[in-house]
Amino acid sequence: MEGVDEAALSGYINEHHANRMLAEIRRLTERGIWKFPYDRFICVRMPEEGVFLINTSRLTGVNGLDGRSVSDATVRGRRESFELLELMRKHFPGFRHAKLRCIAALPGIRETRRIDGKFTMTVRDLREGTRFADTIGFCCYGWDLPDPNRPSYQPMTEQKIAIRNDLIPLPFRIMQPQKIANLLCPGRAVSVERDVLGPVRVMASCMAMGEAAGTAAARPELSVEALREALRGRGCIVDVPAGH
Numbered sequence: 001m002e003g004v005d006e007a008a009l010s011g012y013i014n015e016h017h018a019n020r021m022l023a024e025i026r027r028l029t030e031r032g033i034w035k036f037p038y039d040r041f042i043c044v045r046m047p048e049e050g051v052f053l054i055n056t057s058r059l060t061g062v063n064g065l066d067g068r069s070v071s072d073a074t075v076r077g078r079r080e081s082f083e084l085l086e087l088m089r090k091h092f093p094g095f096r097h098a099k100l101r102c103i104a105a106l107p108g109i110r111e112t113r114r115i116d117g118k119f120t121m122t123v124r125d126l127r128e129g130t131r132f133a134d135t136i137g138f139c140c141y142g143w144d145l146p147d148p149n150r151p152s153y154q155p156m157t158e159q160k161i162a163i164r165n166d167l168i169p170l171p172f173r174i175m176q177p178q179k180i181a182n183l184l185c186p187g188r189a190v191s192v193e194r195d196v197l198g199p200v201r202v203m204a205s206c207m208a209m210g211e212a213a214g215t216a217a218a219r220p221e222l223s224v225e226a227l228r229e230a231l232r233g234r235g236c237i238v239d240v241p242a243g244h
């Protein structure tokens with residue numbers, strides 16, 4: 001959105017400790033005005049003054065494997081964006097004169113299928129800080145995978161389940177399907193327990209996995225250790241840095 005009055009927005013947030021507008025949304029919900037399944041407002045300031053990314057809406061009941069369902073979500077998401085826009089203009093400080101600049105062409109989908117890999121990384125691995133000899137990168141992110149029906153609820157965070165290390169190793173085998181040769185699946189298709197996808201699915205770890213998968217695909221003769229060495233040679237982080 002553009003034309004956001006930043007002074008009004010940040011002034012209000014600071015004065016009322018209104019991070020994510022939780023109390024405001026609660027009041028709007030009680031009055032029957034806020035009908036969305038999520039209850040927090042997320043906006044990110046873009047480099048240009050008065051321009052914000054509104055990363056707020058969460059669609060439930062979408063099957064990312066079904067074209068019809070994704071089309072339906074696209075229409076629903078657009079409709080909902082305009083509803084949210086009206087509410088923001090009326091009720092959120094700083095947005096009275098804001099305008100919609102653009103909406104994503106397609107809805108982002110957090111998860112669909114994952115492969116059955118040569119190794120499946122589990123919640124237990126994260127809790128115990130398991131190290132892997134075939135590490136090709138790391139992720140450094142916490143649990144972040146909402147309950148599909150309650151999109152503001154993060155089960156693992158709410159249950160205060162601890163991740164042992166702030167660097168979570170990414171083993172090469174989670175990208176290798178058990179039964180299909182000549183295929184590597186980096187990104188959110190990797191072989192992990194569902195909750196493990198929370199930290200692993202983010203962009204930085206997808207980039208690390210993509211780099212490793214691309215290198216391995218180009219040089220299939222490499223052993224895993226030689227692959228790690230090739231990645232090291234290009235500045236990839238494949239070893240736990242000193243002090244961790």
Ligand SMILES: Cc1cc2nc3c(=O)[nH]c(=O)nc-3n(C[C@H](O)[C@H](O)[C@H](O)COP(=O)(O)OP(=O)(O)OC[C@H]3O[C@@H](n4cnc5c(N)ncnc54)[C@H](O)[C@@H]3O)c2cc1C
Pocket residue numbers: 108109110186187188189201202203204206
């Ligand atoms: C709403 C939302 C917010 C997020 N916010 C963040 C965030 O703030 N920070 C963060 O780090 N991560 C965030 N993520 C997570 C992250 O963006 C994704 O998990 C990550 O991009 C997944 O990468 P990927 O390569 O596995 O899949 P994708 O990025 O989805 O890439 C798959 C690509 O394959 C293409 N494709 C599909 N089918 C075909 C085909 N048949 N032929 C050719 N191409 C095809 C698609 O068009 C797409 O470009 C967010 C995700 C969502 C949904």
